[in-house]
Amino acid sequence: MAEKAKVAVLTDPRTFDYREVDIPEIDKDSGILRVEAAGLCGTDWEQYLGHLDNTPWSVRPIIPGHEILGWIDKVGPEAARRWGVKEGDRVTVEASIPCGQCFQCQVGRPVLCRNGMGYGLRMGYDSPPHLWGGYATHMYLHPQATLHKAPADVPTDIMSLFNPMSNAVRWAVERPETGIGDTVVIEGPGQRGLLAVVAAREAGAGKIIVTGTRQDSLRLSLARELGADETVVVEDDDPVARVSEATDGRLADIVVDVSAFSTEPITQAIEMVRPGGKVVVAGLKSSKPIPNFVSDKLITKEISMLGVLSSSWSSVEKAIDVIRRKADTLQKLCTHHYPVDDADTAVRVLGREIQDGPEAVHVHIEAAGTG
Numbered sequence: 001m002a003e004k005a006k007v008a009v010l011t012d013p014r015t016f017d018y019r020e021v022d023i024p025e026i027d028k029d030s031g032i033l034r035v036e037a038a039g040l041c042g043t044d045w046e047q048y049l050g051h052l053d054n055t056p057w058s059v060r061p062i063i064p065g066h067e068i069l070g071w072i073d074k075v076g077p078e079a080a081r082r083w084g085v086k087e088g089d090r091v092t093v094e095a096s097i098p099c100g101q102c103f104q105c106q107v108g109r110p111v112l113c114r115n116g117m118g119y120g121l122r123m124g125y126d127s128p129p130h131l132w133g134g135y136a137t138h139m140y141l142h143p144q145a146t147l148h149k150a151p152a153d154v155p156t157d158i159m160s161l162f163n164p165m166s167n168a169v170r171w172a173v174e175r176p177e178t179g180i181g182d183t184v185v186i187e188g189p190g191q192r193g194l195l196a197v198v199a200a201r202e203a204g205a206g207k208i209i210v211t212g213t214r215q216d217s218l219r220l221s222l223a224r225e226l227g228a229d230e231t232v233v234v235e236d237d238d239p240v241a242r243v244s245e246a247t248d249g250r251l252a253d254i255v256v257d258v259s260a261f262s263t264e265p266i267t268q269a270i271e272m273v274r275p276g277g278k279v280v281v282a283g284l285k286s287s288k289p290i291p292n293f294v295s296d297k298l299i300t301k302e303i304s305m306l307g308v309l310s311s312s313w314s315s316v317e318k319a320i321d322v323i324r325r326k327a328d329t330l331q332k333l334c335t336h337h338y339p340v341d342d343a344d345t346a347v348r349v350l351g352r353e354i355q356d357g358p359e360a361v362h363v364h365i366e367a368a369g370t371g
């Protein structure tokens, strides 16, 4: 009799069905991952609520979980050679399963692959062999999956930060080319904003300023512990004036907006960035237009606005390296974890709909703890 995987299937908005599924046989090109953890982000919450309906990520029923960490359980000989792994190796798995052939894959942005394959968001439960998401004890490794080796000795909760950390590396360092001495403003102290502080520090940033709301007071104090020089509560203080003061009027070299929903951080970013500076736009605004957006300022100040989605291969590798070296410092961000069969609680805690002990920063499904 085939071994079974335990999975959480999102069948309708706000509805999980916990099931057992046969673990498939593999061929020479594929593998099986024994899932260790799946990190959660705002996308998991939107997916749970059904807010991704009418986008390419509206698939249901689906096993969610796109920030995937685990051990190689079984691997075919060709796959082992291609990925450079063997059974028992610890790996992270990228959410997208690139086709390798389309225009976006060919120009080096497989995350934007037109082919539509991917874990946790794109491949539905009804496609055999069903195991296409991280809210599960096991996951199918497709021949075109992208893997990264992870160190064996970093605790599960800290290693499960690899995905938000890789976003932080790309958004706060790689894309704006942050360097020694740069003043970096990070708008929004969620897990990605907090990890952007760590990434910018690693890159040699001079001054780091983090903005947030009154509701974020705990997160802003975490930002200072992680290396931010100053934090600004936007209801109490004018962030543009504070950045001007902190830089003797020179303004910021780089502003990274990772705040969700609110559009003011975008207009403020244009004011607080120096002429010739860069604004990285990473926080989704629920498709709202931006009131008072004056595009002329991009011209007169020669501002570069950079939209960013997800990570890159190199940012994942760098993220794993930072996590390995900074594990102790990052522990404080890991506030909650739940087994696969309590995925519902995990998502609602992440969405701040319910509270369970301390304020949630990073939440993950700990598959390894699922009985």
Ligand SMILES: [Zn+2]
Residues within 6 Å of the ligand: 040, 041, 042, 043, 044, 066, 067, 163
């Ligand atoms: Zn995510």
Ligand SMILES: [Zn+2]
Residues within 6 Å of the ligand: 098, 099, 100, 101, 102, 103, 104, 105, 110, 113, 114, 115
């Ligand atoms: Zn492609």
